[in-house]
Amino acid sequence: MQLYYDSLMGKLLQLSGASRYLNAQGHTTVAEWQNIQNKILTYAENHGYPFAEIGLTNLRVNSNHVIEGYIQYYSGTLIRFDTLIIIGKGGIKPILLQAMLGIYPGQLFSQAVVRQAEEQLKMLPFLRLVRPIDVLFRFDRAHLVLHVETVQVNRFDGIVGFLPNQERQGSILLTGMVNLQLGNLFEGGRSLVAEWQRVRAATQLLRLHYDHPLLFRTRIGVGFQVHFLKEDTTFFNLQWQGQVSYPLLWAERPAGKVAFFVRNQISVLTDSSRRSAERGIANTRFLSYGISYRFSRLNNAFQPQKGWQLALEAGAGNKTAPLRTPQSFGTFQVARFIATGKQTTLMLRTTGGIMLGQSLLLNELFRLGGLQSLRGFNENDFFASQYLIGTAEYRLYFEESSFLFAFADYGNLKLQTIAQTFNDKPLGIGFGINVGTKGGIFSLTYAMGNSARLQQTFSLEQSKIHFGYVSRF
Numbered sequence: 485m486q487l488y489y490d491s492l493m494g495k496l497l498q499l500s501g502a503s504r505y506l507n508a509q510g511h512t513t514v515a516e517w518q519n520i521q522n523k524i525l526t527y528a529e530n531h532g533y534p535f536a537e538i539g540l541t542n543l544r545v546n547s548n549h550v551i552e553g554y555i556q557y558y559s560g561t562l563i564r565f566d567t568l569i570i571i572g573k574g575g576i577k578p579i580l581l582q583a584m585l586g587i588y589p590g591q592l593f594s595q596a597v598v599r600q601a602e603e604q605l606k607m608l609p610f611l612r613l614v615r616p617i618d619v620l621f622r623f624d625r626a627h628l629v630l631h632v633e634t635v636q637v638n639r640f641d642g643i644v645g646f647l648p649n650q651e652r653q654g655s656i657l658l659t660g661m662v663n664l665q666l667g668n669l670f671e672g673g674r675s676l677v678a679e680w681q682r683v684r685a686a687t688q689l690l691r692l693h694y695d696h697p698l699l700f701r702t703r704i705g706v707g708f709q710v711h712f713l714k715e716d717t718t719f720f721n722l723q724w725q726g727q728v729s730y731p732l733l734w735a736e737r738p739a740g741k742v743a744f745f746v747r748n749q750i751s752v753l754t755d756s757s758r759r760s761a762e763r764g765i766a767n768t769r770f771l772s773y774g775i776s777y778r779f780s781r782l783n784n785a786f787q788p789q790k791g792w793q794l795a796l797e798a799g800a801g802n803k804t805a806p807l808r809t810p811q812s813f814g815t816f817q818v819a820r821f822i823a824t825g826k827q828t829t830l831m832l833r834t835t836g837g838i839m840l841g842q843s844l845l846l847n848e849l850f851r852l853g854g855l856q857s858l859r860g861f862n863e864n865d866f867f868a869s870q871y872l873i874g875t876a877e878y879r880l881y882f883e884e885s886s887f888l889f890a891f892a893d894y895g896n897l898k899l900q901t902i903a904q905t906f907n908d909k910p911l912g913i914g915f916g917i918n919v920g921t922k923g924g925i926f927s928l929t930y931a932m933g934n935s936a937r938l939q940q941t942f943s944l945e946q947s948k949i950h951f952g953y954v955s956r957f
Contacts, residue, residue: 485512486546489555496557500527528559532592534626535560563593566625575610575634576671583701584608584673593626601628603737609785610637610668637667641924641954643855659683659863661855673697683854683863686716697729705729707743713864719765719847723749727776740779740794747772747799751847764846764903766805772813774799782821786956787885790823803841803848811841815850827882833875837868844869844901858893860912860933860948861940870898885920897937908937914948924955 487510489497497503502523505516512520521538528536537560540553566589568578582588585601602617611632618629643661659682666676677693690712697705711723727745731738751768775798782791800812815837822830835857837850846867854863857873877891893912899905914931929950932942940946 485514485517486510486550486552487512487517487540487555488553493555493557496524496527500524502527524557526595530594530596532562532564532594533559534563534593534595534621561624563621563624563626565589565591565593565597566622566627569620569627569629570632571629572614572632573634575668576673580672580698580701581630583698583703586703587628598628600733600737604731605630605632607738607780608673610635610673636956637665638957639663639665639667639954640957641952643927643950643952661863681863684716686714687864688714689864695729703731705731705741705743713851715847718755719751719753721749721751721847723747740777743776743778745774745776745799747774747801749848751845753847764844764901766845766847768803768805768845768848770801770803770811770848772799772801772811774813788821789829789879789881790821792818792820794818803843805843805845807843809842811839811844813837813839827880829879829881829887831875831877831879833877834873835875836872837870839869846899846901846903849899849901852895852897855929855950858895858910858912858933859891859914859929860893860931861910861935861938862948865938866895866897866908866910866935867899868897869900872896883920885925886918888915888917890915891931906937908935910935910937913942924953927952927954 487506489510494503497506497520500523502520505520505523506512517540524538525536528534537558539556541556543551543553546552565587568582568587570578570581576584585604587597587601598617598619602613605611605613605617612635614631614633618631620627620629641663644659661679661681664676664678668674669676674697675693675695677691679689679691681689683689690710692710693707694709695705695707699706705728707727707729709723709725709727712720714720725745725747727743729741729743731741733739749768749770749772753765753767755765777794777796779794780791782788782793795815795817797816798812798814800810802808803811815835817833817835819831819833822832824830839849849867849869850871851864851866852858852868852871852873853861853865858866873893873895875891875893877889879887879889881887891912891914895908895910897908897910899908910933912931912933914929916927916929918925918927927950929952930947931950932947933940934942
C-alpha cells in the first residue's frame with residue numbers, strides 16, 4: 485500500500501508511535517495499516533478525543549498494482565472530565581475520591597485513566613465496585629459513573645493466650661493482645677491503628693499508627709507511628725516515625741505505594757546492674773532515614789484465597805551509644821496465596837531482616853516470636869540481628885470466613901552483639917480454626933515449638949493455646 489498524508493497527519497503519526505509502520509515513502513502493508521489505525525485511535529482516546537475516526541479516501545490501484553490512498557482523520561469533539569457520579573454508599577467524599585484517582589474537572593479525557601481508576605478502586609479496602617465504571621458523555625464533558633458499596637473495614641480484635649509461666653514453675657501465665665483498626669475516618673480514607681500487648685508478666689507493648697493518604701486533596705500521603713516497648717525491669721524502647729508516601733502506577737494498574745521516612749528510636753536502660761552490661765544492654769539513640777515499598781494484589785483483603793503481597797524497607801543513620809557510629813537495617817516480606825481447590829488455599833510466606841553496625845546492642849535488635857512471626861513460642865521471645873522465616877499454611881474453607889488450618893514456621897536466626905553471638909533454627913508447628921459469625925470471627929490456635937537457644941522442645945507442657953476474636957464494624 486502507498487499512503488499519502490499532510491503535515492498534521494505526519495505529526496500525529498509520530499506522536500502516536502504509528503510512524504514505525506510506514507517507511508519514508510509512505511509504503512506499508514494491509515496488516516500494518518490496521519496497526520496504524522489502532523495506534524492513532526488509542527492515542528486520540530487518551531488525549532481528549534474518544535470519538536476520533538480514521539480511514540482511507542480516494543482509493544485506487546496504480547499501474548504497478550499497488551493500492552494508493554489518502555489518510556483521512558476526524559478528531560471529533562474535544563472531551564474533558566467532569567465530576568464523578570457516585571451511585572450507592574461509597575463512604576468517601578467525591579472530591580477526595582477524585583483526588584485519590586487523579587481525575588479532576590477540566591482534565592482532558594483519557595480512556596487509560598478510566599482503566600487506571602477502575603484498578604485503583606478495586607484495591608481500596610473500604611469501598612467495593614458493584615459493576616465496571618460507566619462513562620456518561622454530556623456535550624463536551626465526561627462523567628464517570630461509579631456503582632459502589634461500602635465495606636466494613638473497622639476492626640476490633642483481641643487474643644487471649646495461656647502460656648506456661650517460666651518464672652513460676654507449674655503455673656499458667658495469662659497474656660493478651662488488643663488491636664483496634666479504624667479505616668476511612670471521616671470519609672477521607674484516613675486510618676488509625678492502636679495495638680496493645682502483654683507478652684509476659686512485666687512486659688508490655690503499645691503501637692499507634694496514623695495514615696493520612698490525601699494531603700491537601702493530592703495523592704501525597706503522610707503518616708505517623710509511635711512504638712513503645714517495656715521489657716520487664718531491664719529497659720524500655722520508644723520509637724517514633726514520620727513518613728511521606730505516594731501511590732505508584734505501572735501499565736495502567738496500581739503498583740503499590742512508596743514512602744520515605746525518618747525514624748528516631750530511644751532505648752533507656754532501667755536496670756543498671758552488672759548483669760545488664762554483660763548482656764550487652766545500654767542507653768542508645770538511633771536516628772535513621774529510609775524508604776519503604778508495599779504492594780498487595782489479593783482477591784480479598786481480609787480473607788485472601790489467592791494473590792500475593794510484598795513489603796520492603798531499608799534505612800540507615802547514626803547511633804549514639806555513647807559513641808557515634810553508623811548503622812543500617814533492612815526488612816522484607818513476601819506472601820503468596822495459592823488456590824489449590826475450590827475450598828482449599830496454600831499460603832507461603834517468607835520474611836527476613838538484617839541489622840548492620842559496629843556495636844549492636846541487645847535492646848535494639850529485632851524481636852520475633854508469637855502469632856505474628858514464629859508460632860509455638862512466646863511473643864518476642866527471640867532477639868535477632870539477622871533472621872529469615874519461612875511459613876507454610878494450608879487452609880480448608882467450609883464457609884467464606886471459616887476455615888481449618890495447619891501450619892509450620894521455620895526460622896534461621898542470628899544474634900551478634902558486642903557481648904554475645906549465637907545462631908538458632910526454631911521450628912513451630914500447629915493447627916487451628918477460624919469460625920465466622922454475624923458478630924465476628926472466633927479463632928483458636930494450638931502450637932508447639934522447638935528451639936535450641938530457648939531449650940524448648942515439642943511437648944505438651946510447652947505448647948501454646950491462643951483464643952482470638954475479630955469484630956468488623
